[in-house]
Amino acid sequence: MEPTEQIRTAPPHAATLAGRDISFSFAGAPVLENVSVAIAPGRVTAILGPNGSGKSTLLHVLLGYLKPRAGAVLLDNRPLGVIPAAELAATIAFTPQTPAVAFAYTVEEIVLMGRWPLRNRRREGGSLESLLGAYAPADHAAARDAMWRTDVHHLADRTFNELSGGERQRVVLARALAQDAPIILMDEPTASLDLWHQLELLHRLGELAHRQGRAVGWVAHELNLARQFSDQIILLHGGRVAANGAPEAVLTSAILEPIYRVRVRMEGKMLTFARREENSEIP
């Protein structure tokens, strides 16, 4: 089975996901305060920030999983609340930070789950199988194609929960690709990948945005990777947007040093970091 470069015939419709003045509290404690962001088509947008700055929460609010206390999330200017669940699922694909599943599902079954929202939209077959929710041959083809593209096709029959963290991350990326959504949101996708797979994945994200016109948002930890592979950086600090713009404008030592509490220097195109002796609170 050879990978086909493009299984889809028509490009997905471009869609913009925007958060307007989002505030969110968790058990009374504010996590996000007046956050306004946009994940725009044709661009890779990285969400950065120190631990606890609200990156994952922002992603969950943008997905519609968490309801903001104030403000609204708009998909092409429509509030998420008015969009049917199936349509939303076909529009936004999501991959979690540490993917896991109950029961011993195989990799192929996990990737096929990405076809679930699309399967719902065209329930024309009247066979027992399709009534009970079986996937069509086209869904299987899309899943196989996606597995080739993220280098997990050889794992198809393996049990998902037996895989390493990096392999699982590639499997859920394949699921997102199979979902074929115009917007893709990923929570720290590179965290457990080796260098080769990090670069492959980020290159893939660039392709999805620049060649296919999708809107890609990812939560990142590695500042240099974010700088190299993103068109736009949203920098969160204490639940607020500290900076938002092009990588060169946001990833400067003036902005980063107070937020990350480290010394930041620019060497060529790379950021280098050092511990700040004077502010070290550890005796």
Place this chain on the structure above:
Amino acid sequence: MRYRPAAPGLTGLFLTGCLLTGGVLLLCLAIGPGMPGSNRISFGIPASEFIDLRLVRVGSAAIVGAALAATGVLLQGLLRNPLADPYILGISSGATAAVMMWIVWGDFIAGALLHHPWLAGLFANGQTLPALVGALITCAVVFFLGRKRGGTLDPLTLLLSGVVISSINGALVMFLDNLVPYGARADILDYLFGYISEGTAPTTLWIALGVVLLGWGAALAIGGAMNIAALSDVESESLGVRLGSLRAICFILAALLTAASIALAGPIGFVGLICPHVCRNILGPDHRRLLVASPFFGAVFLMLADTFVRSTGAWFPGGELPVGVITALCGGPFFLYLLTRRRTWQ
């Protein structure tokens, strides 16, 4: 033992299940000609009617087995935990407690409170309705306790609430049992261990069959969504599965199916736990396949277990064993064996 995800289609599984269940049903009907071992049947009945009575009993076993096995799949999927079943969640004990109340206070309730002939008629027919009411009330209580602040169901809290509710119901059952005069208690003890009877009224049997077929059909329709719900909450919702409604549907179906089985046979243990487990080991975790295969497996298992009980009645001074004893004696060790052999419940 690695299953091949694409191997058995749903239609193939369904047909295989039908054939197997039908075959075992005929086999069980053929075993034990005059039911000489049974001490629960009056010997004044002509031989031609024995087969009808046996059909009631074997049919009951099939319905109860299928209902319990389907409930097991639903609850294990709902809680993302293969150790869940109607007993652990307290649904069975709730239905049993309601049936016990009916046994103890039924005449009083029917006579004093349900003057209305239509209401009285509904309740007159054995234990179906009390069992359903008990199962639904317990479900509602466990469901309410298992809710997180945001309104979503938390599997772990649900499991813990179920365990507690289950022991409260158990105490209630023992209390009610104590209200019954000593002479009448032997039958109740059998019922509490699960006993399938020839004496079930045909109407009760038909109602239970209808409920189980309906519940099974509805369960089949949510199998695909249950697969998605095995992922994390955020992922399932992002794939368009409304977890809140899916879990509510799962719970109501589980209550319906459990109630039907309790009404026919009392609480029979381990069928709801073992059948989904064995099917998952053979067919993989796909809930669409499990929901097709597990009820057939449950029906076959319980028909065979009950036939064994039926044909060995003469061996024991106390007469036939309650079938629940057999399922627990076979099921318990087998379950332990499965647990130690491979940690599939991880």
